Amino acid sequence: xxxxxxxxxxxxxxxxxxxxxxxxxxxxxxxxxxxxxxxxxxxxxxxxxxxxxxxxxxxxxxxxxxxxxxxxxxxxxxxxxxxxxxxxxxxxxxxxxxxxxxxxxxxxxxxxxxxxxxxxxxxxxxxxxxxxxxxxxxxxxxxxxxxxxxxxxxxxxxxxxxxxxxxxxxxxxxxxxxxxxxxxxxxxxxxxxxxxxxxxxxxxxxxxxxxxxxxxxxxxxxxxxxxxxxxxxxxxxxxxxxxxxxxxxxxxxxxxxxxxxxxxxxxxxxxxxxxxxxxxxxxxxxxxxxxxxxxxxxxxxxxxxxxxxxxxxxxxxxxxxxxxxxxxxxxxxxxxxxxxxxxxxxxxxxxxxxxxxxxxxxxxxxxxxxxxxxxxxxx
Amino acid sequence: xxxxxxxxxxxxxxxxxxxxxxxxxxxxxxxxxxxxxxxxxxxxxxxxxxxxxxxxxxxxxxxxxxxxxxxxxxxxxxxxxxxxxxxxxxxxxxxxxxxxxxxxxxxxxxxxxxxxxxxxxxxxxxxxxxxxxxxxxxxxxxxxxxxxxxxxxxxxxxxxxxxxxxxxxxxxxxxxxxxxxxxxxxxxxxxxxxxxxxxxxxxxxxxxxxxxxxxxxxxxxxxxxxxxxxxxxxxxxxxxxxxxxxxxxxxxxxxxxxxxxxxxxxxxxxxxxxxxxxxxxxxxxxxxxxxxxxxxxxxxxxxxxxxxxxxxxxxxxxxxxxxxxxxxxxxxxxxxxxxxxxxxxxxxxxx
Numbered sequence: 198x199x200x201x202x203x204x205x206x207x208x209x210x211x212x213x214x215x216x217x218x219x220x221x222x223x224x225x226x227x228x229x230x231x232x233x234x235x236x237x238x239x240x241x242x243x244x245x246x247x248x249x250x251x252x253x254x255x256x257x258x259x260x261x262x263x264x265x266x267x268x269x270x271x272x273x274x275x276x277x278x279x280x281x282x283x284x285x286x287x288x289x290x291x292x293x294x295x296x297x298x299x300x301x302x303x304x305x306x307x308x309x310x311x312x313x314x315x316x317x318x319x320x321x322x323x324x325x326x327x328x329x330x331x332x333x334x335x336x337x338x339x340x341x342x343x344x345x346x347x348x349x350x351x352x353x354x355x356x357x358x359x360x361x362x363x364x365x366x367x368x369x370x371x372x373x374x375x376x377x378x379x380x381x382x383x384x385x386x387x388x389x390x391x392x393x394x395x396x397x398x399x400x401x402x403x404x405x406x407x408x409x410x411x412x413x414x415x416x417x418x419x420x421x422x423x424x425x426x427x428x429x430x431x432x433x434x435x436x437x438x439x440x441x442x443x444x445x446x447x448x449x450x451x452x453x454x455x456x457x458x459x460x461x462x463x464x465x466x467x468x469x470x471x472x473x474x475x476x477x478x479x480x481x482x483x484x485x486x487x488x489x490x491x492x493x494x495x496x497x498x499x500x501x502x503x504x505x506x507x508x509x510x511x512x513x514x515x516x517x518x519x520x521x522x523x524x525x526x527x528x529x530x531x532x533x534x535x536x537x538x539x540x541x542x543x544x545x546x547x548x549x550x551x552x553x554x555x556x557x558x559x560x561x562x563x564x565x566x567x568x569x570x571x572x573x574x575x576x
Numbered sequence: 577x578x579x580x581x582x583x584x585x586x587x588x589x590x591x592x593x594x595x596x597x598x599x600x601x602x603x604x605x606x607x608x609x610x611x612x613x614x615x616x617x618x619x620x621x622x623x624x625x626x627x628x629x630x631x632x633x634x635x636x637x638x639x640x641x642x643x644x645x646x647x648x649x650x651x652x653x654x655x656x657x658x659x660x661x662x663x664x665x666x667x668x669x670x671x672x673x674x675x676x677x678x679x680x681x682x683x684x685x686x687x688x689x690x691x692x693x694x695x696x697x698x699x700x701x702x703x704x705x706x707x708x709x710x711x712x713x714x715x716x717x718x719x720x721x722x723x724x725x726x727x728x729x730x731x732x733x734x735x736x737x738x739x740x741x742x743x744x745x746x747x748x749x750x751x752x753x754x755x756x757x758x759x760x761x762x763x764x765x766x767x768x769x770x771x772x773x774x775x776x777x778x779x780x781x782x783x784x785x786x787x788x789x790x791x792x793x794x795x796x797x798x799x800x801x802x803x804x805x806x807x808x809x810x811x812x813x814x815x816x817x818x819x820x821x822x823x824x825x826x827x828x829x830x831x832x833x834x835x836x837x838x839x840x841x842x843x844x845x846x847x848x849x850x851x852x853x854x855x856x857x858x859x860x861x862x863x864x865x866x867x868x869x870x871x872x873x874x875x876x877x878x879x880x881x882x883x884x885x886x887x888x889x890x891x892x893x894x895x896x897x898x899x900x901x902x903x904x905x906x907x908x909x910x911x912x913x914x915x916x917x918x919x920x921x922x923x924x925x926x927x
Contacts, residue, residue, distance in 0.1 A: 205908055
């Protein structure tokens, strides 16, 4: 596959692995958080931990849009389908996220809710055009990657005066979440996770650029290396992080220069700014309320805002008490530290959100890495 | 009797413009006409012409193997095939990978009111072609019609009867540590061909389904390596991952795959990449997995490559001892990961 196979080359990976092994200082431990679920997935799918020295540990971050979606937001989408009889269009990953009352969007669908899986917001727009007699709501989730397309869809709906279309906006912002993780140790002392650096987002950074991470390198003194989602990207980023740590630097470096610029995609940023504004606060599953961490639809496009259009009330719903998704999303615990992992919580019957999306830390470990938890695997 | 009356006359079925209506399933003349003018025209043979409630079949040497499979694929016509040939291949392949020689099929059709007869005609013709190519005969059939909106065009259930030699010991429980795992060709072609046709995905690259009858290939393999082949399976729904996990569980072993040896078409790999799918989970309808004595693997792979459906055959892994029955894979990056069952639904209505 052109432009993909080059970044999955086993011989090059072995070269980088040797360079990492040569660079690490044996008495030191390197704890790097890959923020994005895309990186978590790549690390697990290609078995990258096997290529790293024992003192380099990858910690999975909260950058999985499905994982951080709070139960109350799924409840709202279900309410739209079951009580307001809207056609709810959603990305497939959200269908199996457990909501209140034992429901998921998939189960709500079996109860008669008209919930449809789409691959892009454009499909939701088309559904609205094809069913002028029905209300169509797009369940918009995701970080800065999926936000610009939602903005374009809202502008398109306004241009077409598509009166039966609206958006349940749950878009969240990456830098706010990174800040919340770095601020957490103060709140959670003495259990805060000591991080030595971040593998920075790939697709998100194509939109927002590398500049927004400067604060983490500056104020928090944490190296950040923005990396693509291919396995060689991740390996190279780890090598760059090791070198920064060794030399005492804390800089924003860009491994993903083929797609990421310092300023990012200005057109996409302008579109987001035109349609969305900051919410004062937003609840993240596992991270709690984070100020200025999510977007809502501007007043000007209020008629396309499902939260204004329907009498929806947001309720905070606590996770199962034994579920460790919160600490796992903050990097404080590993999936196998959770009592539910692999017993009652599996990809078939997920209890927590980290087990739902293939980008979730628990699902990735369950699907790709649980052979390492056995005695034979550890041997 | 007036002279205008022609005894037994029925106006010919309008296959070009006609549609299935409820009378075609009602047990009356319309149903008989549909069977005679459409199905029998393509699929007729001496067994079907017995015309009784059941078909009497001759005795067979060896043991009988029976299987059944329902087909609900959407869309009904896709690049490389359609529900008709798929319904034949699916059942023939289930018999073939048992080491059996497939002989006879039965077919049950559930038709939706309003379904174009022209499409039904294409499907019957395609089934007939697939039967001829696989050397099997349709020996019994049934047709029902459901009201508009209660079906999706046509659903087809086929059952198959084959015969297997007394000496054949193929079994999902027969894999042993040290055995070789072989694959007959590229992965994921069928699933991605279907996916590329779904209304909301506008792929332009033609990905063709691999749907095909495997009994020629399996016969060739059995002829050259009977005894050394432990088992064969066709990795349909759930893909190679599901098939290998089944084998691991059934045989009480583990499997270690080598990712670099697994054949993939570039267009399938690219489409999977785009949609976030793992080709190991995507369905195939013309591929088989075989587990055999490792000593015989090189010869068997060579033999498989002489058959048109085995040209890209390869040894993709090894059976290992593992009390957890895990399927693992050495990735092309050099790390090791698990290859798990698919969780949830990846592609609905693919076969």
